[in-house]
Amino acid sequence: MNARPRLVVVGGDAAGMSAASQARRRMGPEDLEIVALERGSHTSYSACGIPYLVGKTVPSPEDLIARTPAVFWRDHAIEARTGTEVTAIDTERREVTATGPGGAYTERYDRLVIATGARPYRPDLPGFDAYGVFGVQTLDDGTEVSAFLERHAPHRAVVVGGGYIGLEMAEAFLTRGLEVTVVDSGPEPMGTLDPDMGALVRGAMEEMGVAVRTGERATAVAVDGGRVRAVHTDAGGEYPADIVCLGLGVRPDDRLARDAGLEIGPTGGVKVDARMRTSVPDVWAAGDCVEVFHRVSRAPAAIALGTHANKQGRVAGIDIGGGYARFEGVVGTAVTKICAVEVARTGLNEAEAEAAGFAYETVVMTSDSRAGYYPGAQPMRLKLIAERDTGRLLGGQIVGRENAAKRIDVLATALWNGMDVLDMSGMDLGYAPPFSPVWDPVLIAARKLAERVHG
Amino acid sequence: MNARPRLVVVGGDAAGMSAASQARRRMGPEDLEIVALERGSHTSYSACGIPYLVGKTVPSPEDLIARTPAVFWRDHAIEARTGTEVTAIDTERREVTATGPGGAYTERYDRLVIATGARPYRPDLPGFDAYGVFGVQTLDDGTEVSAFLERHAPHRAVVVGGGYIGLEMAEAFLTRGLEVTVVDSGPEPMGTLDPDMGALVRGAMEEMGVAVRTGERATAVAVDGGRVRAVHTDAGGEYPADIVCLGLGVRPDDRLARDAGLEIGPTGGVKVDARMRTSVPDVWAAGDCVEVFHRVSRAPAAIALGTHANKQGRVAGIDIGGGYARFEGVVGTAVTKICAVEVARTGLNEAEAEAAGFAYETVVMTSDSRAGYYPGAQPMRLKLIAERDTGRLLGGQIVGRENAAKRIDVLATALWNGMDVLDMSGMDLGYAPPFSPVWDPVLIAARKLAERVHG
Missing domain, CATH: 3.30.390.30 (FAD/NAD-linked reductase, C-terminal dimerisation domain)
Structure with missing residues (x-):
């Protein structure tokens, strides 16, 4: 049995599990052993759906989970271990070190997929680690925000960052009946638009009753009695808050890959070719942790988006399974909405x-x-x-x-x-x-x- | 004054008036006289909106009229004569014969645009010319149908032809509370789709309560006491009707162009190049009366659609005015809906x-x-x-x-x-x-x- 080549997947969300499934489609359990190691408690869920969970547009966290580990294991002979964090990759010895429910261990691999995703930018500033300050990167984050809303019935939310997540969380808080302030350091919200277009988004947000504070950078979260009270900005703003949500963007989570000596590109994403191969043989990377070719700028780009992660994971899995597929780049498309806008x-x-x-x-x-x-x-x-x-x-x-x-x-x-x-x-x-x-x-x-x- | 070159436009709807406006944009009244001759009583209206007028989704015929002759005349120095039918074109003498409110006359031209549109297919069968049998090609048709609905409050409508117009008129009659039967000779409604997709349209129509009779060709409209009573089909069907609407498609109205000796293509549309020039010097054609290049089949196609007519008229007008533009063909796109489908x-x-x-x-x-x-x-x-x-x-x-x-x-x-x-x-x-x-x-x-x- 141990003679079978073993594919280890680090990260069990969209990219990792797409890679695992595609590899399995091409190679049966007798030809390839597949082990997926996921730090969190869920695999293959829709992170993009989290704001809609918080806003109760989507009723239950289960709605966002496309596949459960148990089902995967049974149907596809993919061993998905949740609660298991990979702490190191040794590409010489071809093994990863992981810490799971039973402690630390090493796992050898013949082929490796790095799908460690992105980590949200969380500034190292006073109060940003307080209870009541949330990111919304993982499903666990989403359920924590929901639990906080139920338990403390906050009245005022401050959203730090007016990009996609910021807008979607502003909608979620509005839907839940909170007063919402959005703070953004740029001239207008939605900094991936030009300011003349972002101004329209601001106007629409203000019409909905959202207070939009642009050109201000959050500098501290004031905490009192273990509860957040306000967000302070470099413009002297002090915005009362019972809950604070961070939407400051994400960066590729390249830590494991970088420590393992893989080539990292100028954007901070793992460098891959069109078949999602990294600079090290038998190691692929896919999803929010990589950088890809932007077809318009002709330069590398790191764009965290579920649809890219799915495609890239699929390409990696096909390549691992002996097929041929290429990820032909991105053009930077993104859509969102805030209420009717x-x-x-x-x-x-x-x-x-x-x-x-x-x-x-x-x-x-x-x-x-x-x-x-x-x-x-x-x-x-x-x-x-x-x-x-x-x-x-x-x-x-x-x-x-x-x-x-x-x-x-x-x-x-x-x-x-x-x-x-x-x-x-x-x-x-x-x-x-x-x-x-x-x-x-x-x-x-x-x-x-x-x-x-x-x- | 008479030394100015004169542009005569035959047909004052989308294509003709777009051509006139574009020519005017490039040549002022001192350099070009423009006369547009329109058979009907309106210019530049949205024929595609007629079913929504009948269904009262759009309240008034005026809503469909983009430009009135008076406004045109005043603002653009374009003389738009409604109620004026061109009966002949003489490309040797460079003149058209027209019959207007004041009788017949000839009008010389230096440049001519033929924008005679399409005529609906109206079979030469018993009863099809009865009172209560309507086409919906012109705005006048639309107001006649509306007037008939008000005056006679019919209960049962039969729509002959299940294409775009047929579907839209079925929706209009449904909205007005009539019982609707659609008769179509093809295997499924929406014959520009494959039957497997058309079957979905049928299913949706039947769910809405529309009776769909396919594989049957209408052979006669039974008339009694000056009122339509039923539509008969070659399959022995007899469908009671208080009003009948024809949606059997249209063909290019090439009669004037053909009689004038212009080259007509295999589809029955006037042959034009990418600049909308016909086979005769100084004569352009645009809109539903022409055939154009289909980029997928690489063959000529005659597709009656307002959006093409507008584009083609614009190209002709730019060319007439000394500019450069090309109509680069069609790929056969069309969209419609019936109620929510x-x-x-x-x-x-x-x-x-x-x-x-x-x-x-x-x-x-x-x-x-x-x-x-x-x-x-x-x-x-x-x-x-x-x-x-x-x-x-x-x-x-x-x-x-x-x-x-x-x-x-x-x-x-x-x-x-x-x-x-x-x-x-x-x-x-x-x-x-x-x-x-x-x-x-x-x-x-x-x-x-x-x-x-x-x-």
Whole structure:
């Protein structure tokens, strides 16, 4: 039995378990032993669903768990050990050191997948480790926030960071009836949008009753009697809080990989090729811990997102199982919403285009989501960025209401294909009054931008 | 004054008026006289909105009129004469013969745009010209149907033809509280979908209480006492009707162009190049009366759709005004809905792929419109067709509920770029639980089809 090659997977969430399943699809239990080691108490859950759990839009943590370890073990002969933290990887000896419920031990591997995910940025500042200050990275975090809400019935929430998680947690707290303040150090919330588009998000948030404090950096959480009381900022702000939620972004969790001597890229993510192979033979990496090719900037990018993690894990698993697959990069697409307001972006924003060395032109326009005369038509704001001279699309941003956000997929597909805005302006997109004006907003924006680029 | 070159536009709807406006944008009234001749009583209205007018989703005919002749005349110095039918074009003498409110006259032109649109197919069968049998091609048709509904309060409607207009009129009659029967000669309604997808539309229609009679061709409308009573079919069906609506499709209205000696293509549409120039110098054509290049079949296609008409008119107008623009073809995208059920298609269906000489593979799958755990997730059915061996996408079809139809735009964009399904399966589409499962339905379908094509 021990002669079977053994695949060890470090991290049992989207990327790790996708890799394990794909490897298993190609190699049966008689040809490959698979052991997945997961620090937390769950495998393969939807981390992106946590804000909706806190907001009670999704009733139970179980709803977010796609697969339980027991089922995995039984159906796929994958040994998934939860509560087991890998503390070191030795690529010379081909073994990992892990601490599980029964203590520390080593586990040899023939092939290894590193899927350690991302760790949230948690500043080393007074009070940030107090009871009542939460991150929302893991499902355990989510259930802790929910338990806190039930137990203490807080009235005022301060969300530190106005990005995706910040927005989604602001919605969750609003839904639970709390007063919400969002503090962000940038000029506007949603810093992956340009400020002119982020300002629309701010306006919508304020209309919902969220207090938005931008240009201020949180410096301390005031704690009194074991309970958080307020968030202080470098602008002298003091925002009363019964609960504080951190949404300051994440970085690749490269600690194990770095200590093991794997090559780490400039973004801090593990360096991999398109088959998700690392710099060390027989070691793959996938998910939020890696950096990948950004097809627009042509530079490495570390983007923590479940959909990428799933794809990358699948590619790694196929490669491990003897198949052929490639992860062909990202274009930086992301969508979210806060209550009825939908937000989407893809490609490069102005600052990113600048940083990547592009000269560019932009267009911003407002259009209806349906024919103007059709009931329920809602204005949406659309921004496009194209390379000067060539007109090649570099990025797009959308802020709107129902049916707005997923229109970003047209722009993502255009970016994927390196389209220019003139070509885009002729595309044959679906038209009927309930779905779009006769000129789809994407076509109008592309046409206006083409006129600007080409005169 | 008469030394100014004169542009005459035959047909004052989307294509004609877009051409006129674009020409005017580039040439002022001192350089170009523009006369638009429109048979009906309105210019530039949304014909696609007529079913929603009948269903009272849109309250008034005025809502559908984008521009009135008076406003045009005033603001753009375009003389738009409604109630004026062009009866002949003489390309030798460069003049058109028209019959207006004041009688017949000739009008010379230096440049001519033919934008005569499409005419609905109206079979020459007993009773089809009776009072109570309606087409829904023009706004006047729409107001007539509405007036009939008010005056006679019919209980039972029979819709002959189960395509886009048929579906939309069925919805309109349902909304108005009528019992509705749809008769279609094909195996399933929505003949531009494959029958397996059309069957889903049938199921949804039947759930709404619509009687769907397929495989039957209407042969007569029974009339009694000046009122329609029933529709008879070749299968012996007799469907009681107080009102009958025809949705049998349209064909390019090429009569004037054909009589004038312009080259007509195999589809019956006026032949034009990418700048919308016809076979005769100084004569352009645009809108539902032309045939255009289908980028997937590589063959000419005549597709009556407002969005194409607008684009084509714009191209013609730019060319007339001395600018440069091209209409780069279509991929056959169309979307519609009947009540809550959304339907979309693009590219070639199986029969069309076969006819175009493609060997192909297909995949059909059901996926959720949102993350499965997110409230409101609705199943949607997605079908993809790809060329055998290469995997190049040939077409796609969607039947679903909210947020389903416009996902066709991703497929339309992929078709526009000639993508293969393997490349598509890696695309970076927007993911967040309220908007999509972690694997977007398009990605899953593309992946499955890639596996089928490439093994």
